[in-house]
Every structure is written in C-alpha cells, then in structure tokens.
Amino acid sequence: MPYVEFSYNPLSTIFINFPSVSRLQWHPFTVSSSSNLEPERLSVIMKKEGSWTQKLYRTLSEHATLDGLDVSVEGPYSPISENFLRYESVVMISGGSGITPFISIIREFIHRSNSLNIPTPNLLLICAFKNSMDLTMLDLLLPVSGNVSDLSRLNLKIEAYITREKEAPISDEQTMIRTICFKPKPSHMPISPVLGPNxxxxxxxxxxxxxxxxxxxxxxxxxxxxxxxxxxxxxxxxxxxxxxxxxxxxxxxxxxxxxxxxxxxxxxxxxxxxxxxxLDLPTPMTSPSSWYHCTGKEVESLPQESLVKATNMHYGRRPDLKMILLAIDDENVGVMASGPAGLRHQTAAICSSGLADNLHYESISFNW
Incomplete structure (x- = not known):
C-alpha cells in the first residue's frame, strides 16, 4: 500500500526483493497500476518462469501456513517522458507478459476519461499469447476497485492473438482466480518516498x-x-x-x-x-478467461462487458504488424512495443521504413 500522497507515472519501474525467497536478488518490474486511478495501490505482474518466480509461487502456494510475506521495494523510477499522451492514436504491441506496461497506460487513460473528462486518443492494443489461459492477463486492464473503471468512454480496440491454438477451447468450466490476502501487521509500512512527497x-x-x-x-x-x-x-x-x-x-x-x-x-x-x-481487499469471484470462452453467459458488469466488446480473438496465427500499422489513417500515431526483442525490432523497422509518415515509434525499453 503506497503512502496517501505517493504518486508515480505510467511505465514506471520498481525493484522488488522478497527476503523469504532470496535476500540478495532484486528484480525489476514495470508498474501495472495507476496512482491517479488507484492512489492506495501499487501493483506489478510477475510470470512464473525463472527459478526466482517459481520459488515465489511455491512460497505463496503454502499460504495455509504463511501468515505474511515481507517485501522490500526500491523506486518507482519514472520514464524519461510521457509522449504517448500527445498522439491522436496510440498503438500498443505486446507479446506475452510484455502487456504489463500497457496496462498502466490504459488505466491512466481510464482516469483521464472518467475522472477528468479529458478526450483520449484512439487506443489499439495488439497482444499475442501462446495459449488461451494467458488471456487472463487482459483482466488486469480493469482495476481491482472497479468503481471508475468503465471502459465504455474509451475508444479502445483489442486484437488478441493465440498462436498455439487453432480454435477456442470448448469447455464450460471456469478457471477460478485464487486471491491470497495476508492480514496486515502493525509493523507494516506503506510504500512512500524516503524524503516525503515533495x-x-x-x-x-x-x-x-x-x-x-x-x-x-x-x-x-x-x-x-x-x-x-x-x-x-x-x-x-x-x-x-x-x-x-x-x-x-x-x-x-x-x-x-x-x-x-x-x-x-x-x-x-x-x-x-x-x-x-x-485495508479491505475485494476478492475476484470468476476468472476473466471465462469472458472469452463462455460468451453465451451473462456478463456481470459494464466494465467487463465493455472489455469483451472491444476484444477480437484470432487463433492459430500471429499478427501481421506491417499490414495493421500501414492501414491506420490517423495523422499522428504513436507506436509502442513490449515483449521479445524480435517483436520490438520488427515494430521499429516498420515505423522507420518510410512507408508511412504518420507512424512514430516510442521506445519504452532500456535496450532498444
């Protein structure tokens, strides 16, 4: 939980250490929350891949005997600029867990649209996943609070690609999200700047x-x-x-x-x-993946319904980035890519090829 006056920008990076996992290892993560939309929260997304995240997953899986988890945080470190705010259209291209930085951007636009009534650009999210289970990451576009998360005022379009499946899985079962909430201790400190908000x-x-x-x-x-x-x-x-x-x-x-x-x-x-x-944390009751697999069922809320309507599913193929980008007619288009290096290089090459003067590539990676 951040300090009340604690704020950070989209695309910010924090370093996290879990002493119970490793006292010496600090890992960087892109913040997926928005301090303007949820000032009381700071969230990141971790994918269980390396030995460090696998050990963290095993530690959390033993929550029956775990009464808490100590976390040390350094940051957030803000990006150099927020150029994505000045474009007429913003195209966000991600592969796998590379969708994380775009979650904070979309949440920032949700805040600007719903709370500040500021016109937002046309948003196109092109995301590629290996299998349908990874679609649960799209749920993170919606804040946990859900009170100002109405996507209906955003001109958002999502093109989701499932590369290793030819068609949508036929199943009536819903994979439930398991939320683990630890009881706060009096010794817990909120995340706050060392020298205060100023x-x-x-x-x-x-x-x-x-x-x-x-x-x-x-x-x-x-x-x-x-x-x-x-x-x-x-x-x-x-x-x-x-x-x-x-x-x-x-x-x-x-x-x-x-x-x-x-x-x-x-x-x-x-x-x-x-x-x-x-602090009272709500617990999700259904998995967001069911929004896409079980479309015949009743949608529970307007934000979820807006997300489903904005999403187009594509199975068994990868996005044709060149065709998609060159087909955009808006005069001032900001393009960002996050994920594998090949994806970022391909996107940058298309924008710098000279085939379209309206495409402007914005690097959000330390190593272009």
Missing part, C-alpha cells in the same frame, strides 16, 4: 541548510581553532589538514540535514501505516 523541495532544503551550517562551522573553526594556532605558533596551519577538516565538516552537515528530514518523514509515514490495518 522530494525536490526536501533536496533544496538539505542543500541550503547544509551549506549555511557549513559556513557557520567553518567560521567557528577558523576563529577559535585555526587562527589561534597560526597566531601563537607562528606557523601556517597545514593546507592538507585544513582541506580534510573542511571535507569532514561538509559531510557532517549533509548527513545531519538528511537525517533530520528522514526521521521527520518516517514519523509521518508511521501515521499512514495505521491505514493498513483497516
């Missing part, structure tokens, strides 16, 4: 106060320590010793200023931690 102001205070304190202490040392030595002994105080003394005073001033602000912020966060004890 980090830049705190940094300015640290710099200014430490500089003033440095000047005052240097003046005191010069008058009552260095000057008497020069006057009484007739020898000039060692320049190297003076440099070391100045450096020591400067570091002391910075450490003291940082410690005061840190302790002040920590005291305020302790008050916010009391909110965790009253």
């Amino acid at each position: 980090s830049w102001l705190c940094l300015a205070i640290i710099i200014s106060t430490s500089f003033v304190a440095f000047l005052i202490l240097i003046g005191i040392l010069q008058r009552f320590y260095i000057y008497p030595i020069d006057k009484n002994t007739g020898h000039i105080y060692s320049r190297s010793s003076m440099a070391v003394l100045y450096l020591l005073v400067m570091c002391t001033c910075i450490v003291v200023a940082c410690s005061v602000l840190f302790l002040k912020t920590k005291r305020e966060n302790m008050k916010g931690a009391k909110q965790i004890n009253s």
Whole structure:
C-alpha cells in the first residue's frame, strides 16, 4: 500500500526483493497500476518462469501456513517522458507478459476519461499469447476497485492473438482466480518516498541548510581553532589538514540535514501505516478467461462487458504488424512495443521504413 500522497507515472519501474525467497536478488518490474486511478495501490505482474518466480509461487502456494510475506521495494523510477499522451492514436504491441506496461497506460487513460473528462486518443492494443489461459492477463486492464473503471468512454480496440491454438477451447468450466490476502501487521509500512512527497523541495532544503551550517562551522573553526594556532605558533596551519577538516565538516552537515528530514518523514509515514490495518481487499469471484470462452453467459458488469466488446480473438496465427500499422489513417500515431526483442525490432523497422509518415515509434525499453 503506497503512502496517501505517493504518486508515480505510467511505465514506471520498481525493484522488488522478497527476503523469504532470496535476500540478495532484486528484480525489476514495470508498474501495472495507476496512482491517479488507484492512489492506495501499487501493483506489478510477475510470470512464473525463472527459478526466482517459481520459488515465489511455491512460497505463496503454502499460504495455509504463511501468515505474511515481507517485501522490500526500491523506486518507482519514472520514464524519461510521457509522449504517448500527445498522439491522436496510440498503438500498443505486446507479446506475452510484455502487456504489463500497457496496462498502466490504459488505466491512466481510464482516469483521464472518467475522472477528468479529458478526450483520449484512439487506443489499439495488439497482444499475442501462446495459449488461451494467458488471456487472463487482459483482466488486469480493469482495476481491482472497479468503481471508475468503465471502459465504455474509451475508444479502445483489442486484437488478441493465440498462436498455439487453432480454435477456442470448448469447455464450460471456469478457471477460478485464487486471491491470497495476508492480514496486515502493525509493523507494516506503506510504500512512500524516503524524503516525503515533495522530494525536490526536501533536496533544496538539505542543500541550503547544509551549506549555511557549513559556513557557520567553518567560521567557528577558523576563529577559535585555526587562527589561534597560526597566531601563537607562528606557523601556517597545514593546507592538507585544513582541506580534510573542511571535507569532514561538509559531510557532517549533509548527513545531519538528511537525517533530520528522514526521521521527520518516517514519523509521518508511521501515521499512514495505521491505514493498513483497516485495508479491505475485494476478492475476484470468476476468472476473466471465462469472458472469452463462455460468451453465451451473462456478463456481470459494464466494465467487463465493455472489455469483451472491444476484444477480437484470432487463433492459430500471429499478427501481421506491417499490414495493421500501414492501414491506420490517423495523422499522428504513436507506436509502442513490449515483449521479445524480435517483436520490438520488427515494430521499429516498420515505423522507420518510410512507408508511412504518420507512424512514430516510442521506445519504452532500456535496450532498444
């Protein structure tokens, strides 16, 4: 649970450590939530692939004997820019769990459309999955709260491709989502900035106060320590010793200023931690995959219905990215890709080929 005034941007990255899984391993994840839409939550998506996530899955599977799970978080680190907000249309292309960064973008547009009444661009989500079970990831487009998650006001279109299945599975069984909620402890702390919500102001205070304190202490040392030595002994105080003394005073001033602000912020966060004890998390009752497999059944809510209507299913093939992108007529189109390196390179090559002047590729990866 983040601090009340804690905010971050879409496409932000956090580093997570689970001491019960590994005390030394920190793994980066893209934030899938929106601080504007759900200010009390920060969520990420993890896929059970490597040894670290498999061990985490086994740990959570033993929830009957598990009374809690300690988590350490570093970040979030915001992206360099949010250029996707300035386009007339936004095309998001993902493969597998690469859909994660686009979930935060779509949730941000949900907030802008429903809460701020700001016109949003045309959104096209092209996602490829290996099998139908991975379609449950589309459920994450909808926040857990569901109170402002109406997709009907968004011009959103989803093209979902299932590459390893020729047709939709015929089954009346619904795969249930299992939600594990641990009872909050009084010792739990909300996720919050180390220097508080106004980090830049705190940094300015640290710099200014430490500089003033440095000047005052240097003046005191010069008058009552260095000057008497020069006057009484007739020898000039060692320049190297003076440099070391100045450096020591400067570091002391910075450490003291940082410690005061840190302790002040920590005291305020302790008050916010009391909110965790009253946190009430809803539990999903059905699997989102049933929205696509059992379309003949009644849809329970308007957000789910909007999501189903916006989704087109394609089985047994991959998306023809070149054909799809070149067929877009809007004048200013932002294109983003997330997933395997081959998918990102193919998308970037199409946008930079010169076949269409309206396509603008936006890299959201550290290694293009």
